[in-house]
Amino acid sequence: MATASSSEASVETIKIKLPEIKLEKKEVIFKIKRYDPEKDGFYWKEYKLTITNRTTILDALLRIKETQDPTLAVRYSCRMGICGSCGMVINGTPRLACETKPYDLGTSTITVEPLSNVPPVKDIVTDFDKFFSNHKSVSPWLIRKDEKEQFEDLKEYYPQTEEELDNYLQFSYCIKCGLCYSACPLVFLNKEYLGPQALAQAYRWSADSRDQGAELRLKLVDTDNGVWSCNYSGTCSKVCPKDVDPALAINMVKKMLLTGRKR
Amino acid sequence: MQKTRRVSPRWGLWLRGLDEWLVIFQKVSGLALALYLIGHVLAVSTALGFGHNLTQQQWNAIIFGVLEKPHIGAVSVGALLEYLIGILLAIHGANGFRLILMQWFGIGLPKPSRHTFPRATPSPNATAQRVYKYSVAIITIIFIILATYDVFGALLGW
Numbered sequence A: 001m002a003t004a005s006s007s008e009a010s011v012e013t014i015k016i017k018l019p020e021i022k023l024e025k026k027e028v029i030f031k032i033k034r035y036d037p038e039k040d041g042f043y044w045k046e047y048k049l050t051i052t053n054r055t056t057i058l059d060a061l062l063r064i065k066e067t068q069d070p071t072l073a074v075r076y077s078c079r080m081g082i083c084g085s086c087g088m089v090i091n092g093t094p095r096l097a098c099e100t101k102p103y104d105l106g107t108s109t110i111t112v113e114p115l116s117n118v119p120p121v122k123d124i125v126t127d128f129d130k131f132f133s134n135h136k137s138v139s140p141w142l143i144r145k146d147e148k149e150q151f152e153d154l155k156e157y158y159p160q161t162e163e164e165l166d167n168y169l170q171f172s173y174c175i176k177c178g179l180c181y182s183a184c185p186l187v188f189l190n191k192e193y194l195g196p197q198a199l200a201q202a203y204r205w206s207a208d209s210r211d212q213g214a215e216l217r218l219k220l221v222d223t224d225n226g227v228w229s230c231n232y233s234g235t236c237s238k239v240c241p242k243d244v245d246p247a248l249a250i251n252m253v254k255k256m257l258l259t260g261r262k263r
Numbered sequence B: 001m002q003k004t005r006r007v008s009p010r011w012g013l014w015l016r017g018l019d020e021w022l023v024i025f026q027k028v029s030g031l032a033l034a035l036y037l038i039g040h041v042l043a044v045s046t047a048l049g050f051g052h053n054l055t056q057q058q059w060n061a062i063i064f065g066v067l068e069k070p071h072i073g074a075v076s077v078g079a080l081l082e083y084l085i086g087i088l089l090a091i092h093g094a095n096g097f098r099l100i101l102m103q104w105f106g107i108g109l110p111k112p113s114r115h116t117f118p119r120a121t122p123s124p125n126a127t128a129q130r131v132y133k134y135s136v137a138i139i140t141i142i143f144i145i146l147a148t149y150d151v152f153g154a155l156l157g158w
Helices: A057-067 A129-137 A147-151 A162-166 A169-173 A179-183 A185-189 A196-206 A214-221 A235-239 A246-259 B011-015 B018-047 B056-068 B077-105 B127-156
Strands: A025-036 A041-052 A087-090 A093-096 A109-113 A120-122
Touching: A025 A057, A025 A120, A041 A057, A057 A109, A087 A179, A093 A179, A093 A235, A129 A196, A169 A196, A179 A196, A179 A235, A185 B018, A196 A214, A196 A246, A214 A246, A235 A246, A246 B077, B011 B018, B018 B056, B018 B077, B018 B127, B056 B077, B077 B127
Parallel strands: A025 A109
Antiparallel strands: A025 A041, A087 A093, A087 A109
8 A cells, every 4th residue: 555655746846937027107198089979070188097018009098988088989899909990090190009009109198089081980989881881892702603613512622722822811811990991092082992901802802713703803993993093102001900011912903904914 | 970071181191101202292293294284285275376377476475475584583484384394294204104113014012922920011111112212212303403404504503
């Protein structure tokens, strides 16, 4: 019979040294451009808040809502740069509130505004109806000539090489946050312009080797309100939080249309 | 809910980079050149009497009397106008050529690639694009110097 001491398993404690997190605090003023739908007007309101170097703009806005002004309307969902719900203009640049830290911006006053080029709903919440309808208008899905085979009789998945995947992969990271649409000067000049997001998706699907709908899709964007409204200011690509590079996609579509080559 | 009115833009966003300035120059110079073209056709047509009986005196009266006679300092309005049009043409032409090369032939456009987080370089900041943009700026500056020499050279004692 084994003694009690020999049956006890020896437990070794492994000590892992975690990196030290230095919390730095500072007080900042949030200057928020709010929209009142009843009066149909904008007004600015200021809030003082103590933030740390770990606080995001979204954290700060929610803190303001909890502790100072419950009437402040903010739209958000995932809090981690995936859903694209919390796009807003922060210190003059369209950014995701959940991915921007006020501490890193380096200013003592931080301006927060609703996204431009879209209608306001309330405060910094904006209406994306037109943005989404533009997206839908370019048929952003896989089109096959034989729909029966695609949806009913599919025997095996459509094969694709790594190289073919690289042709469109970066454009498939779009989270539809609308930052590119808000930043585009041509959307401001031409209200009917489809915008960088929709056009980038037109390229994304047309460049997919499995897709057979490029002809139909390119016809839709080969218009004055399609790719030909783009003057390559590149602002869309500079503000994109996912590095989708819509400006590149739009120019690839133009190249496709002018040369007749799919890729 | 408000449906038609859009949130006004932050203009500062469009004044930060050379790409944005090139778009502004392209639009403004294009509009100015279109207006000039209409004005030019009207001025010459008037000088030519719109196809009716024309004398050398009528032509001289319009071309030299209206366009060449008024002076701002030592330079005639006509010469000043041509100088400005020349600069606009240089900007519009050089940038237009850049856009044609890029959009038609795809020269200078990077190949789509997999991401390298954090922050892959957006295509407008790629090296080839920088070369394009700075070439446009350099060509325009050279043209401005040459045009200034041609129009104001004698005046400036060059």
